[in-house]
Amino acid sequence: MKATGIVRRIDDLGRIVIPKEIRRTLRIREGDPLEIFTDREGKVILKKYSPIGELGTLAGIYADSLSKTLGCTVCITDTDQVIAAAGNGKKELQEMLLSAELAEVFQERKTVLKKSSDAEFVAITKDRSEYSEEIISVILSEGDIAGGVIFLQKNEKKHFGEMEKKFAAGTADLLGRQLS
Template identity: 40%
Template sequence: MKATGIVRKIDNLGRVVIPKEIRKEMKINNGNTLEIFVDQDDSVILKKYSPVEELDRVEDYIDTLVETTDCDVMITDADKVVASSEDMECYVKKPVGHGVKEAMQSRTTKTIKTAKEEDICEECGKQEKCQLESVLIAPIIKQGDVLGSVILSTTGR
């Protein structure tokens, strides 16, 4: 993404309006959480906050799920794949696909018997490294908010 700057005034309640174009480009929706950083050179930095990325032991969760289910595992936040088992590393940091978004929006566990890469990842339609068969997508919900999802996948083993 290219660097963008814009001048905005702060209202009497301390609010700053982020322009629609920037929100759309950054995929910032109503209700999203942002981190606010203050740099040493008087810069204020807004960053999308992902509570799933902040989990201390996400790799331990993945290892446990791989051992107990004999499936490949991915964990996502609302926007991208945060972590995965070894065979699914090609998906890490890629934006989630429509199948994952549907499961999170409907707040239900979704099973896809013959999954395509596009179901899991927007940008992975033509990748041949990552082969999927059956996929189970379960949303991660905390206090009524969808934080991400856990994805279990078989890969022809």
């Protein structure tokens, strides 16, 4: 655990302020759920809660099945990182932090298909990988953005269409219902 040198006092209601620098670094925003743990040494540990992370095994199975069926790379994310990835490029995507541009696409709350030649083409992670097409579908749970289902294509001879968009939207809907 990294020491920050920042000390905060607990107020009379048991609240403590997490410093802005730490919230920015960990991408914690107002309203984000946090898990609270204690360890045997008496430390209190706060961890950003990811409902999609709870579905990690199931998300991995979905991603693998879709990748084999559609012949593309599939990622299932929460709002901060890739939770499950399958297909060509799995290792470069697994557990990577998402780009700020992708968070903006999630805010649109719709399924989008983009080609790398489009001005709106979005890098999924901070490390920009070379893909020719992408489909991004937002996972919603009780009206809140929980993450996304993303299909990526490297093969410039293959193209996504309406069927793949429907697969992505259906998978996002199914995962969203699992969280409710």
